Amino acid sequence: MTQTQDPAARAIELREQIDLHNHRYYVLDEPSIPDAEYDRLFNELKAIEEAQPDLITPDSPTQRVGGAALSAFGTVAHEVPMLSLGNAFDEQSMRDFDRRVREGLDLPAGDLFGAGEAVEYCCEPKLDGLAVSLLYENGQLVRGATRGDGSTGEDISSNVRTIRNVPLKLRGQGWPAVLEVRGEVFINKAGFEALNERAREAGSKTFANPRNAAAGSLRQLDPNITRARPLEFCCYGIGRVDGELPDSQVGILHQLREWGLSISKELKLAAGVDECLEYYRDIGERRAALGYEIDGVVFKVNKLAYQRELGFRAREPRWAIAHKFPAMEEITELLDVEFQVGRTGAVTPVARLRPVLVAGVTVSNATLHNMDEVARLGLMIGDSVIIRRAGDVIPQVMQVVADMRPADARPVKIPEQCPVCGSDVERTQLIKRGRGRETVSEGAVYRCVGRLTCQAQLKQAIIHFVSRRALDIDGLGEKIVEQLVDTGLVSSPADLYLLTYEQVLALEGFAEISTKNLLGSIQDSKQPTLARFIYALGIPDVGEETAKLLARSLGSLQRISQALPEVLVYLPDVGMEVAHEIHAFFDDEHNQTVIRQLLERGLVLQEEGELNPELAASVSLAEFITRLEIPGVAKTGAERLAASFTSLEAIMQADWLELKRVERFTEKAQTGLRDYFADAQRRERVLQIEQQLKAFGMHWDSPRAAQSEGMPLSGQTWVLTGGLEAFSRDVAKDYLESLGAKVAGSVSAKTHCVVAGPGAGSKLAKAEQLNVPVLDEQGLLDLLKDHGIEP
């Protein structure tokens, strides 16, 4: 349609579209098309206007900056306009820019090769956030404003004050009486991902990109919302200044840094355009590794005298340019949604896209996370979507392009049966224990209930089981696993150990030697460590680290498989959800069968047996009670209880009179506690948890230790071993506890110090092995003396 239209009509159409997108982007912080698409419209308009300058209107978007200020904020007039930047998308445009600069400055045109006098440029990454002006009067921050349309911005003073690296007062001295600083407010990549993750969990709108996240966060009417967002400020220039500053761009930035403002760590000075291009390449190569999003690099003539000489055009300075990187967001069509079945049975939607080039890579698939995400996006098959491919991250569908839905768009439906095995697909449930109650809600994940009867799950389970960090069975690649499953030779990981020479030899691509090799590696895998074995089982959410932790702290498959979720959460970094997954996995009959078969077929786990007290040594009675989440009984309440009673049983059986006697134990807490333990089933469960913790090596800390905060050894765990001459170990224990230490029965990596007297044995050896400091009796006496204890 573009070809047949006359330029004047097309220019009007483009202006209307661009104005609409400017409004959505700058005012609503809700763009509906990717930047690349916007740039195409903008450049098309620019090309028309350049070819026919009489078509230019004063209100054309090519002549203006940004968008109007949002009326909800007060307005701020920029005495020195806040402009945009000209763009270069390739090397030639950069060379043209440099040539224009030199011509504008009347610098020698250069030799035959066009070199000439090199102009110095200040080089910085182009952060993808929004421009902000900060006004300092006599070193005090008095105002913050957005760019707005360049001459009028929004007053966002209260919001900029919440940004952690915006100094409210400048450091040092010598600042101009009035100093307007300009820079970019942005959100780093991690902050952006976290923000969107939270939004997904809450089922609310995600931000299309870090720029919108930053703009949306900064332009909040409630500064408390802004405060909660991980915004940062990076300074790159100045506006109005009443006073003296250095006479170069880089000089000024270094001065601003002295005064406490953050500037880019990538700031460099380049001599001539070739060094600029080198800088562009270097930053481009490191783009994915930077912690924040950039959409290009910015070059500015370094000498301020030159900047003044060059001046401005309609919407941009002549002395600066943005050299852009390829866009990471593109627009394409959602052709279909397919469902993949993973190792744990999760059925996940995957977007099939009309192939599109994004930052140099053709993208035809993108992840959709889960069905909640599909609903949140309001996605239909046939929609135009914005996809984003940032660095090494898997391409994602960020949003549906508004107003572009075709009439025959179809809804995305989760299949009722697994596309691989035909088993039912069920929505997972989330069980949450809290406030003494159990709540069940619908999880975002759908699962095929087929488990190992589902070929998709079986294949993935076996691929995982034999992988390098699991049982490390060499020569069992994906193709072979597929064959084994497809031919029916293997229907659980345990079947690998029944494979015969003839069976393997008959597989495609196997000869005598390869068959022997494969059977050899299967044999070699029969003595895995406990940690590898646990990892290999493929328990949902249990990665290598969690597997190691389980093995290290519980020491045996039996204990791990019997551990109650409430006990597992005492392990560092094990949350309730993971604890439930572990428990549910071992509770499952089918999994039990597979594990039994594995052991029957010759697997012998290494490093089994020893119980490591890492888990238990850190449990105090107060902590135990706190974690029960009894209504009305929070941490301090639990501490008061623990200080007044010696055992859990005593607390459970306490009558109202005894509870009344507990110091500052509220009425609400008393009722909460009594109601909680009135339930017989509950009592039994709590006792079970206690029993298991004890069986796993826990001992209750004395109430005194629980109150030890602020004492010299508080937070430390000590171990006593061997004999002592000056006093008994029990007395030593009392002394240490009186200084706030916990005294535990066995040594772990968490032990702070071991006191070893004559005859110390395995505990001393363990301490040395774990590099735990060791004191002899004299050392202990010296320490006690330092704290005023002289037995």
Ligand SMILES: NC(=O)c1ccc[n+]([C@@H]2O[C@H](COP(=O)([O-])OP(=O)(O)OC[C@H]3O[C@@H](n4cnc5c(N)ncnc54)[C@H](O)[C@@H]3O)[C@@H](O)[C@H]2O)c1
């Ligand atoms: N998707 C949409 O609907 C839509 C709509 C409008 C604009 N846009 C996008 O916004 C861009 C145009 O916006 P613009 O006018 O803000 O121009 P710009 O983003 O291309 O460049 C100017 C801005 O760069 C920023 N910047 C970052 N680092 C800087 C540095 N070191 N020195 C100076 N400035 C630095 C400043 O905020 C400055 O205002 C286009 O790329 C366009 O794609 C998209």
Ligand SMILES: [Zn+2]
């Ligand atoms: Zn299935």
